[in-house]
Amino acid sequence: MKNVTVLFPGGFKPITGAHMALAQRYAQNSSVNKVIMLIGPKERDGITRDTSIKMFNLLNRNNNIQIQSTDFNSPIMAAYEYLFSLPEDAQGQFALAASEKDEDYVRVKTFLPNVDKYKLTGDRKGRKIPAGIDAVELTVSADPLKYDDGNAISASTVRAAIVNNDYETFAASYPGYDESIIKNLWQMLSSASSLTKEWFLREFENDANEIAEQMGVGYMTPKGAVAHGKKIKKLRKFLDKKNDRGFTYDFDE
Numbered sequence: 001m002k003n004v005t006v007l008f009p010g011g012f013k014p015i016t017g018a019h020m021a022l023a024q025r026y027a028q029n030s031s032v033n034k035v036i037m038l039i040g041p042k043e044r045d046g047i048t049r050d051t052s053i054k055m056f057n058l059l060n061r062n063n064n065i066q067i068q069s070t071d072f073n074s075p076i077m078a079a080y081e082y083l084f085s086l087p088e089d090a091q092g093q094f095a096l097a098a099s100e101k102d103e104d105y106v107r108v109k110t111f112l113p114n115v116d117k118y119k120l121t122g123d124r125k126g127r128k129i130p131a132g133i134d135a136v137e138l139t140v141s142a143d144p145l146k147y148d149d150g151n152a153i154s155a156s157t158v159r160a161a162i163v164n165n166d167y168e169t170f171a172a173s174y175p176g177y178d179e180s181i182i183k184n185l186w187q188m189l190s191s192a193s194s195l196t197k198e199w200f201l202r203e204f205e206n207d208a209n210e211i212a213e214q215m216g217v218g219y220m221t222p223k224g225a226v227a228h229g230k231k232i233k234k235l236r237k238f239l240d241k242k243n244d245r246g247f248t249y250d251f252d253e
Helices: 015-028 049-059 073-083 105-120 155-163 167-172 179-192 197-215 222-246
Strands: 005-009 032-039 065-071 089-097 132-135
Touching: 005 015, 005 073, 015 032, 015 049, 015 065, 032 073, 049 065, 049 089, 073 105, 089 105, 105 132, 155 167, 155 179, 167 179, 167 222
Parallel strands: 005 032, 005 089, 032 065, 089 132
Antiparallel strands: none
């Protein structure tokens, strides 16, 4: 094998140090020409694709690793659709990224025969993967990166760390990176997350208006709007005072 293009699809909301480590392992393989991380459009807890791409630009250290947008949220579908979209005369070898010790390895075993099938008979829409495209198996044997407690680094843990204002866990999700980069990521995600004061205030106002409509009010009178505005202003002032410990859902207060 040589000049293999590795397709690495995922949600990447957000991209973690584990994602980048796997991409880097492939990029360092002498058989690999480039690694393409395919990122879907689905937003997770306020973290968008645009934010994740900005993170990638901060984290990536290898010119052979690229990130591309895909219209498909399903990682395996994103990989197949990438191949379907290639020109008819395209040629090359493609592998699906996975660790031998990761559950995603199962997808690799079905990827190869399915690509061959789509080259010969096509999909239900009659589309075919170009005949010059070959799917190859190329996995890495290294263990996924883990936290000190033995759990694998994951995007869901990173999102939880942001919500809980847990910088220590967040930083541990990006081993080997400079503190300045990690702090930049922290600020980027903290402002991007939907679980923020501004999100809470928007939802509070929307819920209050919805309740008013359900009670038959139908609209807010000028007097009611003034009273409502004062309540929002008071809530905002209270939340501003809590910025020293980060915004949290603390309804007892």
